[in-house]
Amino acid sequence: MVIDLDRCNGCGACAVACAVENNVPPAHQQANTRNAVSLMNVSAVSNHEQFPAGDTAYIPMFCQQCENETPCMTVCPQNAVDVDPVTGIVGQVPQRCLGCRYCMTACPYHARTFNWRDPEWTDGMKAQLNPAVAPRMRGVVEKCNFCHGRLHAAREKAAAAGRNEIDPADYVPACVASCPTNAITFGDLNDEESDVCRLSKSDGAFRFLARLGTEPKVYYHTTKPWVRALAERSLTRTRQEEFHG
Amino acid sequence: MDSLLIPRGVQRTTFGRFLLWLLPWSALLLVGLYAIYLCLIEGLYHTNMDNRFAFGIWIFLDLTVIALGAGAFFTGFLLYILRRTELKAVINSAVIIGLICYSGAVLVLMVDVGQPLRAWFTFWHPNTHSMLTEVTFCLTCYLIVLLIEYIPIVLKNRQLRQIPKFLVFEFQLHKLMPVFAGIGTLLSFFHQGSLGGLFGVLRGRPFAFREELGIWPSTFFLFVISAAAAGPSFIMLTTRLAEAVTRKRLVRDDVYRFLGRVSGIMLIAYVLLKTVDTLIWINSTSPGSGFPAFEFYATRSFGTWILFTEIVLFGLLPALVLLSDRMRRNRRVLFTAGALVCCGVLLNRFVMTIQTLALPTLPFDAFLTYLPSWEEVAAFLFVIAYGMILYSVTYRYATVFPQEKELSMARADAAEAPAPSFPRRPSFVTALIDRFASSKL
Amino acid sequence: MLPWVYEFHWTPFHIIFLSVFFTVFMVVAATLTTALRRTAKAHATGAAEAILWHSDFEDLAPAARSCRHQFTGDVAHRQCDHAFDCRTCPLHRTFPPLEGRGVSPLTLQEDVLGFAMPADRMYHRGHTWVAPDNEGNYLVGLDDFGKRIIGTADAKELPPVGSRVTVNGTGWKVRTHKAALRILSPVDGEVTAHGGAEDAWTLKVRPAENGNGTEHLLRGAEVRPWIMREMERLQVSFATAGVGATLADGGELVPDFHRHFPKADWDGVLGQMFLEA
Numbered sequence: 035m036v037i038d039l040d041r042c043n044g045c046g047a048c049a050v051a052c053a054v055e056n057n058v059p060p061a062h063q064q065a066n067t068r069n070a071v072s073l074m075n076v077s078a079v080s081n082h083e084q085f086p087a088g089d090t091a092y093i094p095m096f097c098q099q100c101e102n103e104t105p106c107m108t109v110c111p112q113n114a115v116d117v118d119p120v121t122g123i124v125g126q127v128p129q130r131c132l133g134c135r136y137c138m139t140a141c142p143y144h145a146r147t148f149n150w151r152d153p154e155w156t157d158g159m160k161a162q163l164n165p166a167v168a169p170r171m172r173g174v175v176e177k178c179n180f181c182h183g184r185l186h187a188a189r190e191k192a193a194a195a196g197r198n199e200i201d202p203a204d205y206v207p208a209c210v211a212s213c214p215t216n217a218i219t220f221g222d223l224n225d226e227e228s229d230v231c232r233l234s235k236s237d238g239a240f241r242f243l244a245r246l247g248t249e250p251k252v253y254y255h256t257t258k259p260w261v262r263a264l265a266e267r268s269l270t271r272t273r274q275e276e277f278h279g
Numbered sequence: 280m281d282s283l284l285i286p287r288g289v290q291r292t293t294f295g296r297f298l299l300w301l302l303p304w305s306a307l308l309l310v311g312l313y314a315i316y317l318c319l320i321e322g323l324y325h326t327n328m329d330n331r332f333a334f335g336i337w338i339f340l341d342l343t344v345i346a347l348g349a350g351a352f353f354t355g356f357l358l359y360i361l362r363r364t365e366l367k368a369v370i371n372s373a374v375i376i377g378l379i380c381y382s383g384a385v386l387v388l389m390v391d392v393g394q395p396l397r398a399w400f401t402f403w404h405p406n407t408h409s410m411l412t413e414v415t416f417c418l419t420c421y422l423i424v425l426l427i428e429y430i431p432i433v434l435k436n437r438q439l440r441q442i443p444k445f446l447v448f449e450f451q452l453h454k455l456m457p458v459f460a461g462i463g464t465l466l467s468f469f470h471q472g473s474l475g476g477l478f479g480v481l482r483g484r485p486f487a488f489r490e491e492l493g494i495w496p497s498t499f500f501l502f503v504i505s506a507a508a509a510g511p512s513f514i515m516l517t518t519r520l521a522e523a524v525t526r527k528r529l530v531r532d533d534v535y536r537f538l539g540r541v542s543g544i545m546l547i548a549y550v551l552l553k554t555v556d557t558l559i560w561i562n563s564t565s566p567g568s569g570f571p572a573f574e575f576y577a578t579r580s581f582g583t584w585i586l587f588t589e590i591v592l593f594g595l596l597p598a599l600v601l602l603s604d605r606m607r608r609n610r611r612v613l614f615t616a617g618a619l620v621c622c623g624v625l626l627n628r629f630v631m632t633i634q635t636l637a638l639p640t641l642p643f644d645a646f647l648t649y650l651p652s653w654e655e656v657a658a659f660l661f662v663i664a665y666g667m668i669l670y671s672v673t674y675r676y677a678t679v680f681p682q683e684k685e686l687s688m689a690r691a692d693a694a695e696a697p698a699p700s701f702p703r704r705p706s707f708v709t710a711l712i713d714r715f716a717s718s719k720l
Numbered sequence: 721m722l723p724w725v726y727e728f729h730w731t732p733f734h735i736i737f738l739s740v741f742f743t744v745f746m747v748v749a750a751t752l753t754t755a756l757r758r759t760a761k762a763h764a765t766g767a768a769e770a771i772l773w774h775s776d777f778e779d780l781a782p783a784a785r786s787c788r789h790q791f792t793g794d795v796a797h798r799q800c801d802h803a804f805d806c807r808t809c810p811l812h813r814t815f816p817p818l819e820g821r822g823v824s825p826l827t828l829q830e831d832v833l834g835f836a837m838p839a840d841r842m843y844h845r846g847h848t849w850v851a852p853d854n855e856g857n858y859l860v861g862l863d864d865f866g867k868r869i870i871g872t873a874d875a876k877e878l879p880p881v882g883s884r885v886t887v888n889g890t891g892w893k894v895r896t897h898k899a900a901l902r903i904l905s906p907v908d909g910e911v912t913a914h915g916g917a918e919d920a921w922t923l924k925v926r927p928a929e930n931g932n933g934t935e936h937l938l939r940g941a942e943v944r945p946w947i948m949r950e951m952e953r954l955q956v957s958f959a960t961a962g963v964g965a966t967l968a969d970g971g972e973l974v975p976d977f978h979r980h981f982p983k984a985d986w987d988g989v990l991g992q993m994f995l996e997a
Binding site: 062064065066068069077079093095103105108109110111112113114130131132133134135136138139140141142143144146147148149150151152171172173174175242243244245246247248264265266 | 322323324328329330331332333334391392393394395397398400401403404405406408409410411412414415477480481482483484485567568569635636640641642643644
């Protein structure tokens with residue numbers, strides 16, 4: 035997946051689509067941004083300049099699907115995190131999750147959320163639940179899995195048509211489909227022909243915290259030098275001047 | 280009222296006063312129980328942990344009490360494997376402290392996880408790459424070992440030992456104790472280490488991530504050694520506390536000094552290794568993952584003072600004090616140094632858990648703060664109250680300190696000596712016997 | 721177990737890890753089972769009595785464990801390491817028997833610090849005496865020292881006629897107003913009769929055929945220094961029992977003297993004097 039930060043206007047449609055697709059329960063009245071369930075977050079960052087040089091970028095953050103020594107998978111004591119060797123997607127098995135939250139500690143992207151409360155839907159919302167995705171119970175960890183329900187649907191469709199491989203057009207995660215500016219491109223990074231592969235190798239493509247060595251499979255793209263500089267810094271607050279490289 | 284349950288020849292307060300002593304702890308126990316009920320039945324939203332601060336005071340204190348409870352394995356190792364028999368005086372108390380610390384930690388862990396009923400999944404679907412798997416396996420086994428080690432202490436109770444089966448079982452179990460001590464040492468070595476490894480393997484948290492030595496990160500070995508240093512100190516402090524509460528001498532001074540020396544030796548080794556580890560981390564590991572180490576200390580309250588306090592004030596200083604024979608002879612200095620060692624372990628576990636989580640990793644993220652909720656504090660106070668009650672009850676009805684009787688006799692002997700109207704009968708009689716004996720043969 | 725986990729692959733690491741930890745688990749279980757099995761076996765062979773005594777002996781204060789050869793000056797200082805069973809003690813055999821050493825002036829006195837300790841009896845460290853009767857049985861009773869410190873017993877529980885007693889095992893049980901006591905048996909054998917109120921003895925015991933005799937019992941010249949040391953012990957245990965300084969030199973114990981110290985920890989004192997932990 036490649037996300038073009040220059041196109042993202044921070045509308046949050048991706049986060050809403052994600053919640054609807056994956057049956058994320060509405061946040062409890064007393065919940066806050068730090069303890070509500072949310073698989074996708076969009077953060078605003080600024081270059082801290084005055085007008086007219088001032089600029090803002092929006093960064094959608096969710097599971098980056100680490101390839102190398104996937105931090106969450108290696109620490110889970112009971113194999114509740116698995117990396118699909120075919121698709122490379124990092125999945126979560128909520129039925130096996132103990133809720134120890136060690137994976138959340140291990141994740142450098144804070145892309146995992148815990149179900150602190152019992153999920154609750156109003157009657158009207160219950161009718162809107164996605165039948166393809168099982169809701170998660172209280173006390174387990176969940177995360178983005180590139181819309182597993184949609185992958186299953188695509189596979190079923192391929193099987194029904196007698197194909198072994200899914201049609202890439204059939205499998206598009208909800209965030210990708212809902213983005214009004216087409217900022218997110220999704221596909222097979224191993225496929226040299228694909229758009230994602232081309233974009234991930236283009237100038238201005240980068241990954242967050244790449245030096246940790248976890249080889250995430252989500253790329254970001256920007257032409258703005260200050261956003262690049264920001265991404266390559268780890269702790270920003272202390273040395274703001276370095277952002278303008 | 281319960282006098283026939285109390286060991287012979289030792290003084291215990293009246294049953295009424297004992298109940299009075301238990302009363303506040305029981306109250307605390309009930310409050311804690313209510314907090315645990317809320318967390319288990321209603322959900323973990325009663326805590327102030329959140330998606331970013333996924334571990335809180337519970338994990339921090341669990342790591343601490345397990346390190347402090349290391350006295351059980353280390354004393355057992357020194358006594359049963361290395362045959363340091365002077366430690367017989369504190370082995371029972373070490374086992375009880377260990378049992379309290381470990382069972383308390385496991386209990387809090389069970390509240391901490393979201394689905395405690397699935398805890399057994401780890402045995403069914405173990406991920407052998409996970410440090411937490413190692414911790415779970417070892418903690419379970421070691422808790423069983425500690426329970427087995429605790430049985431003889433209970434069975435030695437005056438009334439229970441009247442039951443022949445219990446008596447024989449206690450005897451047979453005691454004969455096999457070196458086996459359990461050996462296994463306990465092995466298990467403790469692994470899980471104290473893997474608790475350290477827990478954070479050392481976090482590639483995604485450069486503040487905690489450390490180089491690997493073999494299959495474990497360096498924190499594995501640092502945690503083992505620091506626990507072995509803190510364990511004896513904690514035994515020293517709890518025994519001193521028991522002496523203060525009961526206003527009695529319970530172990531001889533040379534035992535305290537020996538514990539202090541053991542603590543000092545382990546601590547100086549720890550301080551050296553920790554220094555080397557910190558230097559490697561600052562100069563290589565941390566910058567290698569894109570995070571210059573000084574930046575971790577640039578944030579608000581967590582300055583470099585924390586590193587200095589941990590290594591010098593709570594490390595080097597007490598280590599040097601405990602290694603000096605002259606310093607150890609001063610009781611006040613000895614116990615202060617012991618307290619510093621325990622504080623050092625507390626601070627180290629705090630840094631590894633809370634500070635690790637407070638520091639941001641993403642460039643646009645903020646430094647996080649977290650304050651535990653009353654439920655979290657109360658649930659932990661439950662463990663302290665439970666420990667106090669278990670310790671008190673065991674102390675009252677079982678022989679925890681074998682030297683107590685002897686010390687109370689020595690004290691009574693010393694107390695009667697200054698009475699001027701009273702001739703020192705023992706020496707007189709002994710002299711008489713010796714005279715008769717020598718004249719005859 | 722593992723092979724059924726979704727997409728599980730065995731690696732050498734799995735094998736090492738799991739075998740180490742399941743081995744540990746098995747060792748713990750096996751050790752515990754061994755302890756239980758040995759317990760059942762030892763319990764069936766009646767080892768409980770001997771274990772009880774050895775465990776009590778281990779817990780005795782050092783002063784209570786002094787070797788009898790210290791009383792006669794054979795050794796300057798020695799702690800018994802045979803749980804008061806001189807019959808199996810190699811050191812005991814190296815000394816000539818007391819009888820061969822001529823009559824000590826001490827043995828002529830049957831009054832030791834005011835206690836009647838007849839010279840024709842043998843004494844056990846747990847304050848019982850043994851005297852052979854003319855039918856080849858042992859008469860066993862509480863010695864004068866023991867009688868005086870116990871005073872009037874509230875209840876006495878004797879082993880039934882026909883049961884076996886063993887050296888340092890339970891002879892009989894005594895309950896006084898504040899203490900429950902186990903009186904150690906001085907001999908091996910079978911109980912053949914109980915002494916009545918008018919008898920000096922408490923049990924009549926037919927010696928066991930494989931019994932080792934009475935070599936372990938104190939006699940003659942040993943009795944006086946032993947009682948002196950016992951007085952010393954009594955004094956120290958009183959001091960710890962909340963009575964304070966007592967038993968200044970020269971006095972004798974009045975019968976039933978514990979009535980004079982109702983607040984003392986009698987249980988503790990008697991436990992020490994009768995060698996019970």
